[in-house]
Amino acid sequence: MTQRPLPEKICPICLRPFTWxxxxxxxxxxxxxxxxxxxxxxxxxxxxxx
Structure with a gap:
């Protein structure tokens, strides 16, 4: 079974992506x-x- 990719956002302070x-x-x-x-x-x- 494959998992669906989790939603991501970009942090406005460190500019790194983070996931749900x-x-x-x-x-x-x-x-x-x-x-x-x-x-x-x-x-x-x-x-x-x-």
Whole structure:
């Protein structure tokens, strides 16, 4: 049996692709960042680019 490929998104902070996880089954459309570390860096990254 072959598995279907999992959905992917690109993290706007580290620019790496990340795949769907079971814990995101109900909120995949709301997931933006690949990790807690990237989520915490969103403010400092945004300020550095402006």
């Amino acid at each position: 996880r079971r814990k995101w089954v109900d909120c995949w459309h709301q997931v933006i960042y690949c990790s807690e570390r990237c989520r915490r860096q969103k403010k400092s990254r945004r300020a550095a680019t402006e």
